[in-house]
Amino acid sequence: MTSPILVGKNARRLTAPSVIPGFGLTFGYTLIYLGLIVLFPLATLIWWSSGLGLSGLYAIASEPRVAAALRVTFFISFAAAVVDLFFGLIVAWVLTRYDFAGRRLLDAFVDLPFALPTAVAGISLAALYSPSGWFGAPLAGYDIKIAFTRLGILVALIFIGLPFVVRTVQPIISELEVELEEASATLGAGRLQTVLRVMLPPLAPALLTGLALAFARSIGEYGSVIFIAGNIAYVSEIAPLLIVVKLEQYDVAGATGIATIMLAISFAALLLINLVHAWSRRKFGRV
Amino acid sequence: MSEIAITSAYERRAKYRPVTEDSPLARYALIATAVLFLAVFLLAPLAIVFVEAFSKGIEPFLAAFDDPDALAAIRLTLLVAALAVPANLVFGLAASWSVAKFSFPGKSVLVTLIDLPFSVSPVVVGLVYVLVFGGQGLFGPWLAAHGVQIIFAVPGIVLATIFVTFPFVARELIPLMQEQGKVEEEAALTLGASGFKTFLTVTLPNIKWGLLYGVLLCNARAMGEFGAVSVISGHIRGLTNTIPLQVEILYNEYNNVAAFALAVLLAGLALVTLGLKTFLEWRHADALSGSVRRH
Numbered sequence: 042m043t044s045p046i047l048v049g050k051n052a053r054r055l056t057a058p059s060v061i062p063g064f065g066l067t068f069g070y071t072l073i074y075l076g077l078i079v080l081f082p083l084a085t086l087i088w089w090s091s092g093l094g095l096s097g098l099y100a101i102a103s104e105p106r107v108a109a110a111l112r113v114t115f116f117i118s119f120a121a122a123v124v125d126l127f128f129g130l131i132v133a134w135v136l137t138r139y140d141f142a143g144r145r146l147l148d149a150f151v152d153l154p155f156a157l158p159t160a161v162a163g164i165s166l167a168a169l170y171s172p173s174g175w176f177g178a179p180l181a182g183y184d185i186k187i188a189f190t191r192l193g194i195l196v197a198l199i200f201i202g203l204p205f206v207v208r209t210v211q212p213i214i215s216e217l218e219v220e221l222e223e224a225s226a227t228l229g230a231g232r233l234q235t236v237l238r239v240m241l242p243p244l245a246p247a248l249l250t251g252l253a254l255a256f257a258r259s260i261g262e263y264g265s266v267i268f269i270a271g272n273i274a275y276v277s278e279i280a281p282l283l284i285v286v287k288l289e290q291y292d293v294a295g296a297t298g299i300a301t302i303m304l305a306i307s308f309a310a311l312l313l314i315n316l317v318h319a320w321s322r323r324k325f326g327r328v
Numbered sequence: 329m330s331e332i333a334i335t336s337a338y339e340r341r342a343k344y345r346p347v348t349e350d351s352p353l354a355r356y357a358l359i360a361t362a363v364l365f366l367a368v369f370l371l372a373p374l375a376i377v378f379v380e381a382f383s384k385g386i387e388p389f390l391a392a393f394d395d396p397d398a399l400a401a402i403r404l405t406l407l408v409a410a411l412a413v414p415a416n417l418v419f420g421l422a423a424s425w426s427v428a429k430f431s432f433p434g435k436s437v438l439v440t441l442i443d444l445p446f447s448v449s450p451v452v453v454g455l456v457y458v459l460v461f462g463g464q465g466l467f468g469p470w471l472a473a474h475g476v477q478i479i480f481a482v483p484g485i486v487l488a489t490i491f492v493t494f495p496f497v498a499r500e501l502i503p504l505m506q507e508q509g510k511v512e513e514e515a516a517l518t519l520g521a522s523g524f525k526t527f528l529t530v531t532l533p534n535i536k537w538g539l540l541y542g543v544l545l546c547n548a549r550a551m552g553e554f555g556a557v558s559v560i561s562g563h564i565r566g567l568t569n570t571i572p573l574q575v576e577i578l579y580n581e582y583n584n585v586a587a588f589a590l591a592v593l594l595a596g597l598a599l600v601t602l603g604l605k606t607f608l609e610w611r612h613a614d615a616l617s618g619s620v621r622r623h
Contacts, residue, residue, distance in 0.1 A: 061513055063426075075423075075438075147362075154370070261450065300451075
């Protein structure tokens with residue numbers, strides 16, 4: 042009696058028969074909407090850059106101004122992600138393990154870079170670090186310039202990337218097993234030894250993921266950077282800005298080339314995250 | 329004898345901290361580092377928005393909102409959010425219904441693709457739509473021949489905003505509805521409720537807080553998006569400038585008070601979003617997806 046269900050039309054069904062209606066409608070709508078809004082436009086970019094070919098992409102990437110912008114974007118994004126990794130770990134540790142007045146408020150504020158529009162972050166950072174600003178003025182006394190230099194880009198990217206590290210590491214810290222700490226202590230390890238050799242290793246996958254997420258976001262960041270960077274060609278010009286510049290010069294091919302390279306970098310970061318997850322599942326039995 | 333042993337154990341406990349606690353010195357040093365870091369990198373940028381906006385008093389602050397271009401920017405921002413957020417809301421419902429209530433091959437690929445827009449730079453999003461609809465783009469000549477304007481006009485801004493905020497509702501609802509399973513819906517349907525009635529009276533009450541959470545984040549990003557909209561808008565004053573773009577123009581004209589006055593609107597929106605988000609995570613944590621259940 043079961044066979045009639047499996048023959049004919051039902052044999053080729055995408056999903057198992059169910060009492061719940063609406064699969065065709067919702068699944069179809071999902072695919073069409075995803076295709077029209079996201080996939081088709083992205084495919085257009087790939088199609089355009091395939092017209093350039095690998096040699097064309099290489100030629101665009103090795104233009105001195107483009108190469109300089111890609112280098113600046115890549116290295117400062119990485120530096121900012123490393124700073125976020127270090128301070129993000131401390132912030133996550135403090136917010137999860139200690140209790141102090143204002144902890145909840147501080148915890149809520151960690152998401153500020155997600156919620157504050159990037160243009161607002163950009164002008165307020167520029168105001169803070171300009172030579173007459175709250176931080177810029179005292180630093181100018183020591184001959185340190187942050188606004189309108191590469192350091193300005195670093196500051197903006199640290200701001201943007203911080204929540205990625207904190208929010209990735211926080212849940213893992215709160216899941217650390219007290220029994221392991223106790224075992225380590227009773228076996229004679231000092232507190233520092235316990236922290237470094239028992240508690241930090243399980244955090245490694247989350248830290249790496251946070252680093253990659255912050256890095257990937259920083260590569261594409263535009264609004265918060267351009268106000269504080271000064272945007273001097275070859276010095277403090279980021280790749281996303283150069284896309285805008287090329288578009289304003291009607292150099293669509295050049296803009297497409299840079300965009301393709303940036304997409305490749307952020308997809309590589311995503312791939313890294315997935316590899317880290319697979320590795321941590323094997324090593325620690327969880328993500 | 330045993331009594332003495334117990335009291336001395338209590339005394340020892342008072343004197344020595346548990347082995348799983350850090351020393352007070354390390355604790356204070358770490359708290360001080362974290363608080364100082366967050367104060368410099370998060371709180372100061374937020375505070376300066378308000379300080380700069382009111383630096384010349386309340387009159388110039390209010391005058392910034394008398395400008396017709398500023399009002400046009402506010403109207404456009406509201407319009408764009410009013411179109412983009414419902415579009416992604418409907419998509420989020422459809423996507424989570426199909427992913428959570430049914431099993432089909434390629435599901436994990438679909439979920440990955442839904443998250444894709446988060447890993448595309450906003451500027452690249454703008455560029456991609458220029459490649460599709462721009463003068464040199466795929467449909468450019470056809471659109472020009474028929475007098476349809478998408479780039480440097482409101483439709484382009486809306487499309488770019490939809491792309492950038494695409495995953496917010498779906499990525500909140502999919503894990504939530506997967507956790508909840510489909511037993512309740514099946515019960516309602518076998519008891520004779522129609523599909524639509526089941527959705528309205530069974531599914532929707534279960535997901536309402538998660539839905540609100542996703543819509544909040546989607547709306548904040550939609551109103552604040554800068555990069556994608558900047559590439560596609562053409563910066564035509566009073567016509568295609570959203571609030572963030574107007575902030576940029578005013579700032580570049582050294583009109584600091586007006587720029588920060590408009591920025592106060594966006595910072596206020598960010599604060600309200602953070603406040604509601606924290607409230608939902610605190611009060612309705614069990615009605616949100618596991619990925620945001622933190623407190």
